[in-house]
Amino acid sequence: xxxxxxxxxxxxxxxxxxxxxxxxxxxxxxxxxxxxxxxxxxxxxxxxxxxxxxxxxxxxxxxxxxxxxxxxxxxxxxxxxxxxxxxxxxxxxxxxxxxxxxxxxxxxxxxxxxxxxxxxxxxxxxxxxxxxxxxxxxxxxxxxxxxxxxxxxxxxxxxxxxxxxxxxxxxxxxxxxxxxxxxxxxxxxxxxxxxxxxxxxxxxxxxxxxxxxxxxxxxxxxxxxxxxxxxxxxxxxxxxxxxxxxxxxxxxxxxxxxxxxxxxxxxxxxxxxxxxxxxxxxxxxxxxxxxxxxxxxxxxxxxxxxxxxxxxxxxxxxxxxxxxxxxxxxxxxxxxxxxxxxxxxxxxxxxxxxxxxxxxxxxxxxxxxxxxxxxxxxxxxxxxxxxxxxx
Amino acid sequence: xxxxxxxxxxxxxxxxxxxxxxxxxxxxxxxxxxxxxxxxxxxxxxxxxxxxxxxxxxxxxxxxxxxxxxxxxxxxxxxxxxxxxxxxxxxxxxxxxxxxxxxxxxxxxxxxxxxxxxxxxxxxxxxxxxxxxxxxxxxxxxxxxxxxxxxxxxxxxxxxxxxxxxxxxxxxxxxxxxxxxxxxxxxxxxxxxxxxxxxxxxxxxxxxxxxxxxxxxxxxxxxxxxxxxxxxxxxxxxxxxxxxxxxxxxxxxxxxxxxxxxxxxxxxxxxxxxxxxxxxxxxxxxxxxxxxxxxxxxxxxxxxxxxxxxxxxxxxxxxxxxxxxxxxxxxxxxxxxxxxxxxxxxxxxxxxxxxxxxxxxxxxxxxxxxxxxxxxxxxxxxxxxxxxxxx
Numbered sequence: 001x002x003x004x005x006x007x008x009x010x011x012x013x014x015x016x017x018x019x020x021x022x023x024x025x026x027x028x029x030x031x032x033x034x035x036x037x038x039x040x041x042x043x044x045x046x047x048x049x050x051x052x053x054x055x056x057x058x059x060x061x062x063x064x065x066x067x068x069x070x071x072x073x074x075x076x077x078x079x080x081x082x083x084x085x086x087x088x089x090x091x092x093x094x095x096x097x098x099x100x101x102x103x104x105x106x107x108x109x110x111x112x113x114x115x116x117x118x119x120x121x122x123x124x125x126x127x128x129x130x131x132x133x134x135x136x137x138x139x140x141x142x143x144x145x146x147x148x149x150x151x152x153x154x155x156x157x158x159x160x161x162x163x164x165x166x167x168x169x170x171x172x173x174x175x176x177x178x179x180x181x182x183x184x185x186x187x188x189x190x191x192x193x194x195x196x197x198x199x200x201x202x203x204x205x206x207x208x209x210x211x212x213x214x215x216x217x218x219x220x221x222x223x224x225x226x227x228x229x230x231x232x233x234x235x236x237x238x239x240x241x242x243x244x245x246x247x248x249x250x251x252x253x254x255x256x257x258x259x260x261x262x263x264x265x266x267x268x269x270x271x272x273x274x275x276x277x278x279x280x281x282x283x284x285x286x287x288x289x290x291x292x293x294x295x296x297x298x299x300x301x302x303x304x305x306x307x308x309x310x311x312x313x314x315x316x317x318x319x320x321x322x323x324x325x326x327x328x329x330x331x332x333x334x335x336x337x338x339x340x341x342x343x344x345x346x347x348x349x350x351x352x353x354x355x356x357x358x359x360x361x362x363x364x365x366x367x368x369x370x371x372x373x374x375x376x377x378x379x380x381x382x383x384x385x386x387x388x389x390x391x
Numbered sequence: 392x393x394x395x396x397x398x399x400x401x402x403x404x405x406x407x408x409x410x411x412x413x414x415x416x417x418x419x420x421x422x423x424x425x426x427x428x429x430x431x432x433x434x435x436x437x438x439x440x441x442x443x444x445x446x447x448x449x450x451x452x453x454x455x456x457x458x459x460x461x462x463x464x465x466x467x468x469x470x471x472x473x474x475x476x477x478x479x480x481x482x483x484x485x486x487x488x489x490x491x492x493x494x495x496x497x498x499x500x501x502x503x504x505x506x507x508x509x510x511x512x513x514x515x516x517x518x519x520x521x522x523x524x525x526x527x528x529x530x531x532x533x534x535x536x537x538x539x540x541x542x543x544x545x546x547x548x549x550x551x552x553x554x555x556x557x558x559x560x561x562x563x564x565x566x567x568x569x570x571x572x573x574x575x576x577x578x579x580x581x582x583x584x585x586x587x588x589x590x591x592x593x594x595x596x597x598x599x600x601x602x603x604x605x606x607x608x609x610x611x612x613x614x615x616x617x618x619x620x621x622x623x624x625x626x627x628x629x630x631x632x633x634x635x636x637x638x639x640x641x642x643x644x645x646x647x648x649x650x651x652x653x654x655x656x657x658x659x660x661x662x663x664x665x666x667x668x669x670x671x672x673x674x675x676x677x678x679x680x681x682x683x684x685x686x687x688x689x690x691x692x693x694x695x696x697x698x699x700x701x702x703x704x705x706x707x708x709x710x711x712x713x714x715x716x717x718x719x720x721x722x723x724x725x726x727x728x729x730x731x732x733x734x735x736x737x738x739x740x741x742x743x744x745x746x747x748x749x750x751x752x753x754x755x756x757x758x759x760x761x762x763x764x765x766x767x768x769x770x771x772x773x774x775x776x777x778x779x780x781x782x
Contacts, residue, residue: 002433002592003773007759009403042393076467080510084517087548119471126475137541141548141774150528154780157478157532201393368398368781382394383532384781389545390759391774 008390011146012366015039017109018050020097020145021352021359022090024116024134028065030054031090033097034355035108041367043201045172047360051101052352055093061085068133069118079118079133086116086134091142111147112362112386113139114354120163128156130163137389148362148386160379167193167206167376168364169357174316174346175202182312182338184331185353186212186321189267190297194310205308206376207260210253210300211267213321215293218272223286232294232326238287240295240330244278248296254303259378297321298330305335318343318350361385399781402537403757406430408500409441409492411485411536412743412750415477415507415525419456421445422481424488425746426499432758434592436563438751442492443743446484452476459524460509470509470524477507477525482533502538503753503777504530505745511554519547521554528780539753539777551770558584558597558767559755560748565707565737566593573703573729575722576744577603577712580658581688585701596699597767598651601644601691602658604712606684609663614677623685623717629678631686631721635669639687645694650769688712689721696726709734709741752776 011017016039023032034052038045057065067073068082094111098104115132122128136149152162170183170193183193190212194205213228220229229235253260279289305311315338321327322342332340343350364371365386372382402408407430414423425443429436448456458464459473485502489495506523513519527540543553561574561584574584581603585596604619611620620626644651670680696702706729712718713733723731734741755762756777763773 003761003763008757008779009400009759012400012403074465074467076465076470076510079467080520080522081515081517084520119467124472126472129471129475131471135544135548137544137778138548141545141772150778153526153528154532154782157526157529365781366399368400370394372394381532387528387541388399388779388781390756390779391545 006146006391008146008388011109014109017363018103018107019109019359019362020094020111021355021357021362022093022111022113023355023358024057024114025354026069026117028057028062028069028116030056031093032352032355033093034352034359035097035101035103036356036359038360038363041363042369043172043175045360045363047173047356049348049352049356051097052349052355053097053100054351055096057089065116082118083133083135084138087138088142090115090134091139094139094143094145105144108145110359110362110366111139111143111145112358112360113147113149114151114358115149122161127159128161130156136387140389140391144391146391147389148365149389150387151358151361151385153387154383154385155373155377155379158379158381158383160373160377162377164191164206164376165361165385166354166357167204168371168373169360171195171202171204172360173348174343179313180311182310182315183343184209184301184315184317186297186317186319186327188212188214188217190301190319190321192301192304192310194308194312204376205310207258207304207308209304211297212319213297214267215272215275215296216290216324218269219276219289219293222276223289228320229290229294229324232324232328234287235290235294235324235326238285238289238291240291241279241282241284241288244275244282244292245296245299247278249299249303254300255307257307259375291326294324294327295330297327298334301331302334312338314339314341316341316343316346318353322350397537397782399537399779402500405500408754409494409498410500410750410753411488411502412746412748412753413481413484413502413504414746414749415448415505416745417460417508419448419453419460419507421447422484423743423746424484425743425750426488426492426494427747427750429751429754432754433760434563434566436751436754438564438747440739440743440747442488443740443746444488444491445742446487448480456507473509474524474526475529478529479533481506481525482530485530485534485536496535499536501750501753501757502530502534502536503749503751504538504540505542505749506540513552518550519552521547527778531780531782535782537782538780539756540780541778542749542752542776544778545774545776546764546768546770549770549772549774551764551768553768555582555597555767556752556776557745557748558595559762559764560751562586562593562595563751564739565734570704571702573701573706574734575600575692575706575708577688577708577710577718579603579605579608581692581710581712583692583695583701585699585703595767596701598649598695598699600695602688603710604688605658606663606666606687607681607715609660610667610680610684613667614680619711620681620685620715623715623719625678626681626685626715626717629676629680629682631682632670632673632675632679635673635683636687636690638669640690640694645691646698648698650766682717685715685718686721688718689725692722693725703729705730705732707732707734707737709744713741
C-alpha cells in the first residue's frame, strides 16, 4: 500500500543536479524547455547549460490560451480544463528535452515550471492577484520527477507584485565579487537588473527602463513592411534626432526613482503613431526615424541609471534587442565606462534564459533559500518561492 | 538579499513534530483546526492529539462560499478573490489553535490544510476535476510555517477521483498487526474503511455503504421537529420493520462490489418522502419509523461487508451517527463477531478526525511516502499527496 522510491530528502542532498526549466510566455506560441546541470545553490550555484528547445504550440491551442488570458475572460470551468491540458503539454516538453539531451528521466532531479500566466492584476483590493496554469502536481505525476511551480504566489502573499523574478536569477548567474553587473533584457519593454556585491551576498535592484523593441518593431512594420530591424541595419543607415528623444525623456515616467513597471499599453499604437508624426514634422528620413527610435531605448536606460545611481562594470544584454548592433553601439555611447557583452558570451543562450531561470528557482526552493524582493517586487519580507510537488 | 532561517531539510529530519491540521467541510460553517504531536511516519507513526477547535465562519461569509461552490457558479475572478480571503482565515485559525495549545509558532513544524472544496467533478473528459481554495503558499507566508495543501490533485493526475483520502489516515491511526480493523464514518452518507495487515504493511479498502444519518435526520425534522435523533432515543422507543428495509436493500446500488460512492442526491427529499409513505402504508408508529430508518444504516453496512468479504476484529465508529446508541446496537447485532468502539476510545476526538487527517498527510508528504489508492479512489499508480509551500 505504501512505498518510498524517490525521497525529497535525497534530492535536497544531491551535490549536482540535472534540472529542467519550463516556461510559456504571454504570446503562448511555444513552451521553452531547457536542461541545466546545477551544483550548489544561492550565490555559489554553478549552472551549466546542457540543452534547450522551444516546442511550438499549435495555432488552434494558442488561440484558446490567448482567449482564456484576456482580461475580460472569466469562465472558471474553462480555466480548470486548460490547467489540465497545459500541464500535459508541459510534461511532454520535459520528456522531449530529456531525450534531446540524451538522458533518462531517472537522471533528472527536478523540474521548475513557470506555467502559463492567465491573469496578472497588480494592486487589487486583495493585493496582487496572479494566476498561472499547468498544475505542477500533474507535471510531477506525469514525468515521475519532483516539480516546483507556482513561483509567484508566495511573493504576492508577502505584499509583492510577484514579478519580476528574473533579477534573482541574474544575480545567481552573473553576480561577481568586486564588480557591479547590469543585465538588460530588451524585449518589447526593456528591464534592467543591477547586481552589486556586498558582505551579505548581493544587493539587487531591478526595474523597467522604458521601451525596448516595441516602438522599433512598430516602425519597421509601418515603414519597411518587415517584422523587426534585423541586426539594426535600418537604424544604422540614419541619424537620430536628439530633440525628439529629449522631448520624450522629459515625461514623468522617466523621472520616477525606484521600482516601476511599464505596460505594453504605454508604447502601443497610440504612442507609436504620435512618435511617427513628430518625426515627419521634422522631415526625418525613414532611416533617421529608425535611428531615433533605437537611440531612445539606449537613452531611457541611461536616464534610469542616472536617477537610480546605477553604475556597471559590466552590462550584459539579453532579449531580442540584444542582437541589434546599432542599439548595442548606442548603449555603449551612453555608458562608456561599462564593458558591454551579450549573455551568450557567458555561456547562456539568451533564448532559453527564462526557462533556465525556473530550473534555478526550483533548486533554490528545494534548498529553502529565501529572497528579499523589497527593491524588485515591492514585497514586505523574504520568502521561499515555489510549491514543491512530488510524483 | 538571501537568507536561510528555516530549512525544509531540517523539518524532514525532525523525529517529533507538532503539526496543525486545517479543514473546512462542504457545509462551510467553520474551520476545523487541530494540533497533533506526530513522531515517525507511515504505518509506524505515533499520533498524539494535543488540541482541537472549530472556528466559526460568519453567516455572511458562509453564504458567499456556498454560492461560489454551486455547480452552476462559474465566475473565475470571484474564485481568485475567495482563494485569498479563505487563506487568510485558515492562517488565523492556525494561529488560534497554536495559542489554545499554549505553544509558539516556532514550535510548529508543519501545517496540513485541506482548504475549501469549491468544485468536485469526477469522471469528466479530462478525468476528475477537483479544486480547493485557500492557497497553502499564502498560509505558509502568513503563519511562517511550512504548509502542505492541495492534497487531491496528484491522485486525480494518476487517474483517481481524489477522494476519499481518509482511509490512508485510518490505516495509519488505527491499523494493527494481526487484527482486521474497520472504521465506519457515519455522516449524512456512511463510508467504511477496512484495514487488514499484510507483509507489506496494510491492505486498505474503502467505499460508501449507503445512507448514514441523512434519512434519520430528515425524518426527525419531519416527525419530531428536531434536527437529529439525539443518542437514538426516538428510535429506541420503536421497532424496526424488516420488510421495508429488505425492499430497499434489494436495490441495485447495494449489490455493487468494490469502489463505489453515493451522493447526497440519492437519499434526498424524494427518497425520504417515498420511505415515509411506505412506513405509513404499514401503519408504523413515528417511533417504529425512526427505528426502521436507523436499522437501515446498520443493514446497509452489513450488506456491504458480505458483498466485499469484509470482516472486522474491531469496528470503530466516527461521525455524528456514532453517538446514536440505537444505531450502535443495531450494528452490533449485524456484526456480532466485531468489537465495536468509538474512535474517541482510541484517543481521537471524532469531531477533529478530519482535521487531524491533514496533519498526518502533511507529515506523509514531507517524508515522501507514496500511497497506492487503486482500491479507494481508482487511481492507476502510487503518488505522494500534497504540495509543499515554504514561508
